Amino acid sequence: MATRKDGTTPGSSATARRAAPRGGATRTARPPARGTSAVPADGLVVGDVPVTARVAGALLALAGLVGAVAVFPGYLVVGGEPLSLATGPLDVLVALVTPLVALAVGVLTALGRVPRFGLAYAAVAGGLGTGRLLIELYQGTASTTRPGVEVLAGDLVVTSTVVTGAGWVLGVVALALTVLAGVVAVLAWGRTVMEDGGALDALRPALAGSAVLLAAVAALCLALPAADVPDGLVTDPATGLVTVVTTEGPRALLERPGLALLGGLVLAAGLLLCAGVAASLRPRLAAVGGLLALAVVVLQAGLSGWRDALHSTDLDWTVPGIGLLLLGIAAVGLAVLAWRWQPGPGRPAVEDDEPEDLRRL
Template identity: 65%
Template sequence: MAGRDRSARDDRTRGATARRAASADGPGRRGTGNRPAGDRRTPRTPAAPVPADGLVVGDVPPVARAAGVALVLAGLAGIAALFPSYLVVGGQELVLGRGLGAVLVGLLVPVASIAVGAGLAAGRVPRLGLAYAGVGGALALGSLLIEVYRGSSSTVRPGIEVLAGERVLTSSVTTGAGWWLSVAALALTVLAGALAAASWGRTVMEDRGALDPARPGLAGAAVLLGVLTVLCLALPAADVPDRLVDDPSTGLEVVVEQQGPQALLERPGLALLGGLLLAGAVVLASVLAPSLRPRLAAVGGLLAVAVTVLAAALAGLRDAVTSDDLEWTVPGAGLLAAGLGYALLTVLAWRLRRAAA
């Protein structure tokens, strides 16, 4: 009996101790007590990190993604065009990717289009890709008309031309797979530009305006580079040098001009229209690209102009280096300087993000 009494007292003591501990652990006590049934507060979660320049990106419309896909296809077609037969001019077969230097120069625009187009198709920083596609499409329209002229009607008025690094006479022209792929690449770039223009207003992307104070300076520099580019494009980047011959009647040396490649605005028909459109697009893009919002859109527009001008300048330098009949000209050097200037403006617009961080 005594043992059972002690056991009952011990049970009552343990129960009282448990009730006092439970009453001490009330709703005001943090970390241990149970939350009251009527308290519906939820624990606070840390705020999502905000980009340094306050970049806000909304939903990307399907048309904008389609522009990115068109850019990728244009880049792939441009790479494929480097290797098969381009044109057969006067019985001479031409290939765009003749040699390592020609391949590297020919890869500049397609690789940039693939990189930017893939990001746009994936929905990343969409207005950068749309600006690149819009400016690149405007520049490609003139080049497309010039390319069509080379493969279809350049024999109407035969003349000396520099095609794929070779000095040829356009007495007869036969198109090859490389020419068709080049036309397809330019046409897809124009299509990407049209899709970018259609989807620009429906694509939401904005930032804090870190580039706004520098936009007037960028625009002024870009316009000067645009005028320089047009002046340099008006003359061949690689030309045939004049010859010095002895005049048998006087015994003096006489300068004899040799027929060289046709300048941009010397070609007739579609080529002349294409040259005018290309020159106008360069100046217009130089004015509009620095004003595009947000900052990354300006980067995309300037990048499109930079790679296009650099590709044209490096093509002229390649022709002068690889051909014994051609030499590099002052307009070719000016075109290279303009391309490097556009590249510098692109880098400056990109680096302002870090300055504003």
């Protein structure tokens, strides 16, 4: 083959010029651009579970167990009439919702499984349990100081005399254990290592806003009776005139004195505070635990109002009671959404020909 004077074969210089990059600089091959695949799983990392976290779980499980047992003994004796939370299958099912969930989450936490999930549940349940404990103490000890019409265990009663039973005592112990579990959970939070890839971060602002709005409406619904006495209609036989007769019903939560008023205010403030905090907890399962505790409290209140309306023929289910049930279901939906949320596909990679500063963006 013929060669030129510079020692190159014909066509080789053109080929070399075409192979060389512009400017004479040699560029290394880059891997192919990534496609728009879905973001991978969170990659949950759990460290050593401290003893305080396991203690918080054990206290929460004990609270659930005591609360489940408290359903069956006598609750209160009001005006000589014994009251019980277990007068039928529906009453038992409604009363066992909160204790069984607390028992399951507490056992899971005591075993060291997904600890921040259980700690978040215990912290929120303990904070909301403080208001419920004050209300329960009022019903069993101080409600006779200002007698009035109340709905207790599904019955419409007048709190002229109140004698506590074993069920009430066990219920108070269960609430006190829940509050104690919440305190220990807060102490154990910073020592518990549990983190993920942050797949829920993009949804947290919307989740927090929805939870706070839900909690605000729930607090308004709790301020009014979930089951109330309907007004009566009386017809005058002489004139045929129909008159509305207002019947005294149960007092609203914020109309009660002393411990009940304080408990209602603490419960309303706790709903708003816990709703905002729960959605910001890390990792994802911690937010799920906090939202689940909030949902259980609201759902329990809605189911109790429904049970009261079905239990007594003197009571009607009110709009706030229906609202509490719907809000409880919506809160459960928020917890499920936080648990199952998956972010959308990632952005495609930036082309290699773009400047370096644009690729960094």
